[in-house]
Amino acid sequence: MHHVLLDRWSQGASPLHRRDARAKILTLLVFLVVLATTPANAVAVLMTYAGLLTAAILIAGLPLGSVLLRAMAVLPFSLTFGLISWLAGEPLRALALVEKSYLSTVAVLLLAGVTPLPLLLGGLEKLGTPRLLVLVAQFLYRYLFVLSEQAQHMRLAASCREGAGRRRRSNYRAATGALAVLFARSYERAEGIHRAMLARGFTGRFSLLHASRFGAGDGAFLLIISTFLILVRWG
Amino acid sequence: MTTPLIEVRDLHFQYEDGTRALEGVNFTLYPGETVALLGANGSGKTTFVLQLNGVLRGQGSITVCGLPLTNETLPQIRSKIGMVFQDSDEQLFMPTVLDDVAFGPLNQGVPEEEAIAKAKLALERAGLTQVWNKAPYHLSAGEKRRVALAGVLAMEPEILVLDEPTTFLDPPAERNLLHLLADLPQAKLIVTHNVRLAASLASRAVFFEKGKLVASGTVDEIARRFDWTYADLPPADLRYSAHRRF
Numbered sequence: 001m002h003h004v005l006l007d008r009w010s011q012g013a014s015p016l017h018r019r020d021a022r023a024k025i026l027t028l029l030v031f032l033v034v035l036a037t038t039p040a041n042a043v044a045v046l047m048t049y050a051g052l053l054t055a056a057i058l059i060a061g062l063p064l065g066s067v068l069l070r071a072m073a074v075l076p077f078s079l080t081f082g083l084i085s086w087l088a089g090e091p092l093r094a095l096a097l098v099e100k101s102y103l104s105t106v107a108v109l110l111l112a113g114v115t116p117l118p119l120l121l122g123g124l125e126k127l128g129t130p131r132l133l134v135l136v137a138q139f140l141y142r143y144l145f146v147l148s149e150q151a152q153h154m155r156l157a158a159s160c161r162e163g164a165g166r167r168r169r170s171n172y173r174a175a176t177g178a179l180a181v182l183f184a185r186s187y188e189r190a191e192g193i194h195r196a197m198l199a200r201g202f203t204g205r206f207s208l209l210h211a212s213r214f215g216a217g218d219g220a221f222l223l224i225i226s227t228f229l230i231l232v233r234w235g
Numbered sequence: 236m237t238t239p240l241i242e243v244r245d246l247h248f249q250y251e252d253g254t255r256a257l258e259g260v261n262f263t264l265y266p267g268e269t270v271a272l273l274g275a276n277g278s279g280k281t282t283f284v285l286q287l288n289g290v291l292r293g294q295g296s297i298t299v300c301g302l303p304l305t306n307e308t309l310p311q312i313r314s315k316i317g318m319v320f321q322d323s324d325e326q327l328f329m330p331t332v333l334d335d336v337a338f339g340p341l342n343q344g345v346p347e348e349e350a351i352a353k354a355k356l357a358l359e360r361a362g363l364t365q366v367w368n369k370a371p372y373h374l375s376a377g378e379k380r381r382v383a384l385a386g387v388l389a390m391e392p393e394i395l396v397l398d399e400p401t402t403f404l405d406p407p408a409e410r411n412l413l414h415l416l417a418d419l420p421q422a423k424l425i426v427t428h429n430v431r432l433a434a435s436l437a438s439r440a441v442f443f444e445k446g447k448l449v450a451s452g453t454v455d456e457i458a459r460r461f462d463w464t465y466a467d468l469p470p471a472d473l474r475y476s477a478h479r480r481f
Binding site: 007045065117118121138139141142143145146189192193195197198200201202203209 | 285288289290310313314315319320322324325326328329330333334337338339340341343347350351355370372386387390436
């Protein structure tokens with residue numbers, strides 16, 4: 001999943017984009033709990049969740065096919081565990097495992113696709129997520145762009161010196177070497193960033209500017225969707 | 236006599252791996268001055284400027300705006316010296332441009348509303364009014380450098396330290412940055428290899444060699460004395476030649 005794409009999706013102006021991040025995070029949490037507790041044989045309920053997610057993706061103006069395709073990234077993992085359940089004689093459970101993990105991934109992608117990361121992290125922090133975790137996520141996201149660019153430059157440089165004969169063994173060695181160099185550069189960059197932070201008076205506590213407010217519309221959004229999900233599951 | 240903004244006496248610094256980066260450096264910067272720090276790669280220029288706001292700490296004495304550099308005075312000194320780093324990506328670490336530029340004022344204890352106002356003003360001074368809500372990775376190299384400069388200007392420093400400010404910039408972006416820097420009233424220290432940049436901005440230059448500050452004078456004097464110029468290369472040598480063999 002290329003993070004630039006998520007970044008582009010999150011810049012939209014749909015009703016879902018406009019909701020406060022906290023409302024969306026809490027709704028996702030309700031969805032995940034409801035989904036996790038749905039019995040494996042409740043096919044109609046699972047279909048309703050899928051329908052709800054599809055409607056949300058369309059309302060948000062995100063490309064449905066692209067979201068569904070990218071959510072498949074989770075399948076290699078869930079299929080592995082599904083296969084184990086299947087072999088253990090629980091085919092229904094295996095199917096539910098794959099379905100639930102896929103729907104969860106779609107829901108998470110939807111949240112990331114309708115909420116710019118700074119607001120998402122701000123929302124998580126306001127909901128009580130430890131500041132350190134939020135900071136790590138923030139830095140990781142920010143420097144993914146820089147590191148992926150460096151990795152691409154190194155790959156390009158390696159390709160330029162590859163020559164005509166492609167030997168798998170030497171390519172493998174080059175890739176491991178590049179990975180080590182990338183790690184060392186990341187470390188150096190981390191030191192540089194820390195210096196830049198110190199130079200601007202950083203004393204260990206971040207202050208973020210976020211003007212978003214949890215309004216009545218956000219409360220209504222959370223209440224309506226959560227009630228609907230609970231009714232579908234237990235109603 | 237005018238009180239110096241920066242006064243460095245007998246500064247020594249050694250990295251953890253044993254590399255002696257600075258040996259007995261003495262330096263003075265006066266109000267309104269712009270000084271270019273010239274010297275080869277690894278001669279100690281960047282190490283020297285990182286000492287000025289205590290990011291690296293060596294032996295010797297450093298006084299900034301009359302304040303001796305100690306743990307107690309560090310916050311004040313870091314407010315007085317604004318440092319723009321060579322790699323803007325290292326300096327722009329916040330999620331949006333506005334967050335990043337407001338980072339310094341917020342660390343100074345400025346209330347949020349005021350920090351936003353200062354950040355917007357600094358961005359305006361840097362010629363960037365349309366990028367407040369952009370993420371830093373969406374900016375061009377020239378814009379990143381300007382945002383990095385705005386982040387420092389928002390702290391209203393008395394001294395600007397710029398480490399290789401024109402690296403990665405194309406000629407128009409370099410020209411714009413030169414104009415911007417020339418208009419800023421602060422005293423400046425510019426670490427650079429670019430003699431043209433030094434000549435256009437600096438009233439004085441100092442030359443670093445193997446961790447020592449070995450000379451001080453006008454940019455022209457220093458450039459000639461240390462052969463820090465392309466002037467002795469005939470134009471033909473600078474042109475691409477299809478016949479040339481390496």
